[in-house]
Structures are given as structure tokens and as C-alpha cells.
Amino acid sequence: MKIKMQDISKSFYGVKVLKNINFDLEEGEVHALVGENGAGKSTLVKILTGIYLKDSGSIFVDNKEVNVGSVKDSIDLNIAIVQQEIATLPNMTIWENMFLGRELKNSWGFLDVKKMKEITKEKLINIGLNIDPDIIMGTLPIGKQQLITIASALLWNKKVIILDEPTSALTTKEIDVLFDTIRKLKKEKVSFIYITHRLEEIFEISDRISVLRDGEMIGTNKTSDVEISDIIKMMVGYTMHDRYPKMKNTSGKTILKVDNLTCEPLYRNVSFELKEGEILGFSGLMGSGRTEIMQTIFGIIKKDSGKIIINDEEVKINSPIKARKYGIAYITENRKEEGLILDFSLSENIVLPNLKAILNKMKIIDHKKQEKLAEDYIKKLDIRTDSPKKIVQTLSGGNQQKIVVGKWLTTNPKILILDEPTRGVDVGAKYEIYEIMNELKEQGVAIIMISSELPEIIGMSDRVAVMHEGNLRGILNKDECSQEKIMTLATGGK
Amino acid sequence: MEKIKYYVKQNTPLFGLFVMMIIVTIIDPKFIQLSNISNVIRQVSINGLIALGMTFVILTGGIDLSVGSVFALTGAVLAKMLINGVNPLLAVLLTLGLGLVLGVINGLLIAKGKLQPFIATLGTVTLYRGITRVFMEGRPITGFKSKFVDNIGRGYVLGIPIPIIILIIAVLIALFITKRTVFGKEVYAVGGNEKTAHFSAINVDRVKIKVYALSGLLTTIAGIILMSRLNSAQPNAGLGYELDAIAAVVLGGASMSGGKGKIWETFVGILIIGVLNNSLNMLRISSFYQDVAKGVVILLAVLFDRKKYYK
Ligand SMILES: Nc1ncnc2c1ncn2[C@@H]1O[C@H](COP(=O)(O)OP(=O)(O)OP(=O)(O)O)[C@@H](O)[C@H]1O
Ligand SMILES: [Mg+2]
Numbered sequence: 001m002k003i004k005m006q007d008i009s010k011s012f013y014g015v016k017v018l019k020n021i022n023f024d025l026e027e028g029e030v031h032a033l034v035g036e037n038g039a040g041k042s043t044l045v046k047i048l049t050g051i052y053l054k055d056s057g058s059i060f061v062d063n064k065e066v067n068v069g070s071v072k073d074s075i076d077l078n079i080a081i082v083q084q085e086i087a088t089l090p091n092m093t094i095w096e097n098m099f100l101g102r103e104l105k106n107s108w109g110f111l112d113v114k115k116m117k118e119i120t121k122e123k124l125i126n127i128g129l130n131i132d133p134d135i136i137m138g139t140l141p142i143g144k145q146q147l148i149t150i151a152s153a154l155l156w157n158k159k160v161i162i163l164d165e166p167t168s169a170l171t172t173k174e175i176d177v178l179f180d181t182i183r184k185l186k187k188e189k190v191s192f193i194y195i196t197h198r199l200e201e202i203f204e205i206s207d208r209i210s211v212l213r214d215g216e217m218i219g220t221n222k223t224s225d226v227e228i229s230d231i232i233k234m235m236v237g238y239t240m241h242d243r244y245p246k247m248k249n250t251s252g253k254t255i256l257k258v259d260n261l262t263c264e265p266l267y268r269n270v271s272f273e274l275k276e277g278e279i280l281g282f283s284g285l286m287g288s289g290r291t292e293i294m295q296t297i298f299g300i301i302k303k304d305s306g307k308i309i310i311n312d313e314e315v316k317i318n319s320p321i322k323a324r325k326y327g328i329a330y331i332t333e334n335r336k337e338e339g340l341i342l343d344f345s346l347s348e349n350i351v352l353p354n355l356k357a358i359l360n361k362m363k364i365i366d367h368k369k370q371e372k373l374a375e376d377y378i379k380k381l382d383i384r385t386d387s388p389k390k391i392v393q394t395l396s397g398g399n400q401q402k403i404v405v406g407k408w409l410t411t412n413p414k415i416l417i418l419d420e421p422t423r424g425v426d427v428g429a430k431y432e433i434y435e436i437m438n439e440l441k442e443q444g445v446a447i448i449m450i451s452s453e454l455p456e457i458i459g460m461s462d463r464v465a466v467m468h469e470g471n472l473r474g475i476l477n478k479d480e481c482s483q484e485k486i487m488t489l490a491t492g493g494k
Numbered sequence: 495m496e497k498i499k500y501y502v503k504q505n506t507p508l509f510g511l512f513v514m515m516i517i518v519t520i521i522d523p524k525f526i527q528l529s530n531i532s533n534v535i536r537q538v539s540i541n542g543l544i545a546l547g548m549t550f551v552i553l554t555g556g557i558d559l560s561v562g563s564v565f566a567l568t569g570a571v572l573a574k575m576l577i578n579g580v581n582p583l584l585a586v587l588l589t590l591g592l593g594l595v596l597g598v599i600n601g602l603l604i605a606k607g608k609l610q611p612f613i614a615t616l617g618t619v620t621l622y623r624g625i626t627r628v629f630m631e632g633r634p635i636t637g638f639k640s641k642f643v644d645n646i647g648r649g650y651v652l653g654i655p656i657p658i659i660i661l662i663i664a665v666l667i668a669l670f671i672t673k674r675t676v677f678g679k680e681v682y683a684v685g686g687n688e689k690t691a692h693f694s695a696i697n698v699d700r701v702k703i704k705v706y707a708l709s710g711l712l713t714t715i716a717g718i719i720l721m722s723r724l725n726s727a728q729p730n731a732g733l734g735y736e737l738d739a740i741a742a743v744v745l746g747g748a749s750m751s752g753g754k755g756k757i758w759e760t761f762v763g764i765l766i767i768g769v770l771n772n773s774l775n776m777l778r779i780s781s782f783y784q785d786v787a788k789g790v791v792i793l794l795a796v797l798f799d800r801k802k803y804y805k
Contacts, residue, residue: 254723
């Protein structure tokens, strides 16, 4: 099936976010769509799937003009989408999620639960997940949920599949399985629109690349004709020389010591030290216990045993409030459920962890201070928004992520824990986040960064701790760090 | 024109109230007289105070079904203390303390016991009512004398009925709390996304306990006003009051799932119910039809207002 989008325009509240976009998709093609945060990528594919309505322009399927006025229309056209903000029903099982609204019935007209579970099981194995279809969705980490959503889009035998940042929560191994699946389906003439900020990926999987900037189509190229630096230049509009800032070794004295920390079955006997002015990377596969260790340090998960020592003193941290007192900040990987209040404004979100900062002398909330603080961080993090009063739900995914990072910086932390801080963030903005990390590091802030992107871990960390199934397998110094070495440890090798 | 339309859409309840007042005035001009308006506000002061507390609870995404029983129990305890000759000021303070404690119990069940607010207060509404009846042996308490307590429900300051003054002060304080205090911001955050609030180092449990305590306290003040006005405490006082309070909050446009709603909007909601009751009485409509009319108005109002949140 071929698709052509012609002269598509779209505005939200008078702001034009797509300007006369032309985009086409060949049969059996993987067409990558890239661009900065807020460039309009998600909006474009939402128009193709009837989630948003276009203001003007036309859509052709196999050279015939079609009307996509609702999600149902796009389903009838055999177009499926895995959205950037994954939407699962957290209280239902995996198989119920997969068959939602399209449940199979047996000849009596009752639900054919057995069959649905069997199919679910099979599809999960196809995508490399060997888990029980009866597991409740919400108990799984978001990476697994993302994989399951992809599996269910693949389940319905579509002709066109749109993947909006499908790999943002996946690890290398899972991405490989996903790519194998995509290649297999390509042979069956399925076409893909593939949106990502992980530019290395598109060179591995795509046939053509289109770049959007500020709602305009900058150009479409054959992947084999261009290099990554060309694409970056098209995206940001200037030549970017480095992907990571130059880092100095600024490590000082030890501020945090974790001693034999155990919380079964999540992780056990984890010991490490963190110095002021240091970035300690945490690498490992999804579910290897990294997030859980950090949430223990932050007072959200209770430990079974072991010690947390800050400045040579053992501390008991049983809530994020206590953690904040010790100067700890934790920036969650799950922005939608734990990081943001989606229907509150940008400024209301950014002040949350530090409401005291917006009190005036009489201990009364000063709304001007709130706006000012928000504006400072909008500038600092280059958040693309027309006003601090904008509801965060209506911001693009990457800009939402910047708010999650920014809100904890307002507390001036001494120990900053970042859990996948650049998930869904564009190259330019990534660099800005790295620069902020670097700046904080030079000021002596101790930083832990969990990341599933190996280049990022290697590019940013002074040392890298590698986890495998709840065990800390080793800590590598900068000079002994390589992708192979990390992957070997992360998969349980020696 | 666009602007006016937008403004009306954002403030549907307020314009609904105006429209209602105009219609009633056309039917019976007596409605708009100052004495009648003041009458309306005095009548709503009791429901108003309860609804204010309910607003805080609903803003956190909770609900307090126990208010009617708290209302009765605290009134009964005050009456008993007065009959037994306790100093009236002390008696009132102790009663307010009791109301606070009853609210805190709700809060603890919800925050620490991890019960759903509906279920927790479904339990305490029966429990508190039961205690009231045991305590009063099923009979009203009358015949206490205290100028101080009499004044709370029936007195005037500068010609303004004291219940109105209490209500207005409570509204102003509540406005201040929601708009200008850390606690107010925390209330909205907990209702907006409890998990995010927790991850943002907000003490979610404490916020919840506080809003139920506040609800208990405001309900108790309302109970004292009614008791003073009737000069008696009744075992069945306050039955069904939770519904009027919730109705006022919802009429104001708050969302039952929390995080959205404003104090002044609840105040508008309170007035809508007050005007409705008053005008239906003035128009001599029988009480059965009054309930029908009230139900219809509430449903219409929320249907209209729904557009604001779900496009
Ligand atoms: N429902 C909406 N209401 C108002 N503005 C919106 C809405 N949806 C998107 N926008 C705006 O449209 C612009 C494009 O957003 P879009 O989500 O398409 O960006 P994107 O390219 O997918 O970015 P990202 O890489 O961060 O996901 C942004 O400025 C965003 O704020
Ligand atoms: Mg997007």
C-alpha cells in the first residue's frame, strides 16, 4: 500500500505547527521521520491516523484520495500506530490489553479466553518476550509495556505501521529483535513510518529519511545518500560539531556510599561510591534493578538490608521528603505517571518539588516568582513553548521531558540521580541537557545517570556501573569502557 | 464577541446563576429585595460551610460522605456540655476539636489505612451516626441556655447575620489557602496526579489527613450554627447533607477525579442551590417537585459544564 500526504497544514489555537507538508510512503518501505522536539512529527502521523484532523491538504492511498476523519477510518485503511505516549490499561492483563475492543468469541458467543491467551503468548515470543499473558500490565516496567504495544500493533496484520519513538524505553537487545521483526514484515510488503531521536537507528533500519523543522519539511533523502551529520544539520539548522561536551575530571571527595544494599527480588548486595563532581553511569538491561536501587536511595522503595551513607554518616531515607533534605534529587524515567501532572501548566509543574522557593517574605505564594522561576528554566533548558502557562499535555514529548529534568534542578541538589534523562529528547536538546550536567558536575554536584543508550553512557560518564539481573557486575573506569565490555557484563558474561 | 463567548464558557456556573436570578426576579420581583437575598445567603451558610470543606476533599480526588453524621454528633456533644453547665466558649472549642478529630480519623483511614475515600467515609458515616444515637439515646437534646451559643446562629453584627459573616470569612480563608499557600498547591497536586506528587517530595498522606480534618472542622461549625438556630440537637440532624455539599461543589465545576476546581466556583454552586431552594419556595412549589427541579438543574448544569474538560 502506498500513501501520499499532500500540502498538509495544521494549527493549534492559532499557532501553525505544520506548514504545507508533503510526505509519501512506498510499499514495503521504512521511512524515517526525524526532527527537533516540537517539529511536528507526532502531529503529522496523528493526522494520518485520524487522531487529529488536518486543517487543509489531502491524503492519498494507492493514488486515491481518502478521508481520514476518525481513528476508525485509519483502522479501516489498515494503518496502525504505536503512539509516543504509550496508552495501556494498567489494571488489565496483557492479553486483555492486546484484544481490547476486538475480543475473540467462540461458537457460543462467549469470550474465547484460551485462544486469546495462546495468540498473545505467541506474539510476545515473536517479539522476544517470554512472559505470562496473565500478568497485569501496570506491574511491568514501561520498556516491556512499550514492547507489548508494538506486539499488539503487529498482531492486527496491518499494511502500514507507524512507530512513534518505539525504542525510547528499549535496550539494545530488544531493539535488535524489533528490527528483525520489521525486516521480516517488510518482505511481506508492510510499510513503516519510523520516528526516533536515536539517529544511529535510522541508518540501520530506514530506506529514506525525512526531516521536519518548525513544522516545515526540510527534505527527504535516500538513507544511503546521507550521513548522520547531514541529518543533524537539517534538523537543527546549523552544523553541530560534538555530540557530547568536553568533560574534565572534577571528582572530589566521596559523598554517597551504598553498602550491600539488598531488596529481594529486585537487587542484592549492591555496593558503590559516588564522588562530588563525578558522573557515575548505570548501564544494564531493562529490569536489571537500576531504577529500583535509585528509588530506594530516594526513599520510594524500602530496602531489606544494607546501608546508605552520606558524608560518612549512615542515613535512613524513608520518603522523598527526607531524600530532598539530604540534597538528593531523582528524575524519574516515567514522565507521564511519575514526573508530570499532565493537565497542569508548565510553571505549576516545574515548581512542585520546591514550593518553598516561590514563597515571599511573608511565607505566602508569590505567583510572579512562580512565573519567573518557570521562565528561567524555560530559557535554561530551551523548552519550546509560547507561554509558561501552557498545559504540559499539549507540549511535544521532548519538551515535556525537559520539564521533568528542570523541576528537580530548582532544588539545587547535591546528589542528582537522572533516570533516562534524554528519553525522547532531540539531538540539540540532548546536548543542552549534557551541558547542564557538565556544568553541575563542575560545581561539584555528584551525578548518577541511568541510561540504556550506550554511546551516551560512554560519552558522559566518569565511571560506568553495569547491572545484570539485580547484581552489580562491575564498575568500569572511563579508559576501560567500551560498548562490548558493557554489553558483556550486562548480559551476564565475564 | 469571541472573547465574551470564551469568558461565558469558562464561567458557565456564574452565568447560570445570573440567568436564574433574572428569571426568578421576572416571575416575582420580591426575590431581588435585599432582605430576601440576605435570607438566601443565611440559608446557604450551613450547606456552604460543609461544601467548602468538601471542595478541599474533592480537589484531592477524595470524597467525604461522613459530614452529615459529624454534623449531628458534634451538635449533640455541644448540647450535652451546655446542659451540664460547661463554660460555653470552652464547650464550643472542645466541640470544634472533636470535629477535627472525627475528620482526622477519616484521613487516617484513607491515608494510612489505604482505604478508598468512598469506602472509608461510607463506614464512618454509619459509625458516627450510630454513636450519635447511642449518645442521645435516640432523643433530641433541648433546654440549654447560653447567650453566646444563641448568638452564633441568630445574632447580628452591624445588621448582618452572624452565619453570613462566618461563611464569608470561611470563603476568604479558603480562597487564601488554595491560592497562596504551599498546602493549597499540594492539595491540587495530590488530586492532579498522586504519584507525581509523591515523587515530587510532597507528603501525600499528610495532605489527605489535613483535608479531611478541615472538612470535619467546617462541618462542625455548620452544625453549631444549626443547633444554635433550632435551640436543640437532633439525632437525625444533617441526614443527606453530604449530597447537597457535593452537588454545590460539582455545580461549581470541580472534577470529581481531583485537581480541578476553585473555591469561588463552589461558592457560586452554593448560591445556585440556595437561589433554587428559595425561589421554589417563593413560587410555592411542593417539596416533591422541588426535588425533581433540583435534580434536573444539577444534571443540566454539569452537562453544560462538561464541555470545558472533555472537548
Ligand atoms: N493538542 C495540542 N494542543 C496544542 N498544541 C499542541 C497539541 N499537540 C501538539 N501541539 C504543539 O504542536 C507542536 C508539534 O508537536 P509534536 O508533538 O507534533 O512534536 P514532535 O515533533 O512529535 O516532538 P517530540 O520529538 O518532542 O515528540 C508543538 O509545539 C506542540 O506544543
Ligand atoms: Mg512526538
